Amino acid sequence: MxxxxxxxxxxxxxxxxxxxxxxxxxxxRQEPHTLFIACSDSRVVPELITKSLPGELFVTRNIANIVPKYKEAHEYEATTSATTAAIEYAVKVLKVKNIIICGHSNCGGCSSIYLPDEVLDEIPATKKWLELAENVKTRVLEELPKDDLEMREWLTEQVNIVEQIKHLLTYPFIVEKYNNNEIDIIGMYYTIETGEVFIYNSMKGAFELAN
Structure with missing residues (x-):
């Protein structure tokens, strides 16, 4: 303290x-230009990574930088409403021009989606939250041998970013702005040990070093 x-x-x-x-x-008042959706990991500091000043980023954080799929208001769940509300507020009230989904290396949340039920049952709230990334787990296991743990970690973290971009595009008010070129959606992968940041190129389906 x-x-x-x-x-x-x-x-x-x-x-x-x-x-x-x-x-x-x-x-x-605040007029942030970007909604920054990041992992809660203590090693990820959005303002430090982007060299942003107060008032520039509207930041929401959760385990594994997950974006819940859009639901109507009466369908909201307590486990997802905080992130959903932050997205809604940033886009509809603050009218941000960019949304960044930022994942990172050595993500504990991403690795936890592979934990056995007997372990996850000890952290039930976390288990419920990570169920939102079940499609990420399924996709990675379809592409990789189960014994390639290092590659699985890297691929999971990056596939997760792409999947959360897809989740963002289930929000009607985001789709409308995106189609009208009123908002950009950026996938970002931060490597903790090197300080490198990779940006997702949707045309190539790959992450490229920001330079």
């Missing part, structure tokens, strides 16, 4: 002072 308090003091006396005018402008 001491280190957190020290960080708060440092922020107020140094970082805040450096961007004081910006914070004053943000006092009453």
């Amino acid at each position: 001491k280190s957190l308090v020290a960080g708060l003091i440092k922020f107020r006396t140094q970082d805040y002072e450096e961007h004081k005018n910006l914070f004053c402008r943000l006092k009453r």
Whole structure:
């Protein structure tokens, strides 16, 4: 706790002072240009990766950066409503121009979809959430030998990003904006140990190094 308090003091006396005018402008409203959907993993810091300032990113995070498929309001479930609401608010109220799905290397959430039921039963809320990625698991197991664990990890993390983009396009209000070129949807894969970020090229069906 001491280190957190020290960080708060440092922020107020140094970082805040450096961007004081910006914070004053943000006092009453925010106008982020991007909805950033990321994993909850502590090693993934959206503002650090993108070098963004306060007010630029509207961030929502969950285990394995999953996007629940669209449902009508009366069908919403407690396990998915927070992420769904964040997407709805960012697009319909804040009118963001971009949506980024950001996955990353060594993702614990992605690896957990392969855990046996006896392990997942000990974390029932997590198990329920990871059921949303069942299609990712099925696709990866169809493409790879089961004993290639390293390749499975890499492929799962990247297939998951692509699948969540597909889930985004089940939202009617996103499809409308996307078809009218009013919003961009970007898949991003961050490699923790190298700092490299790869962007999904839908035309090639592959991730390419951002440069």
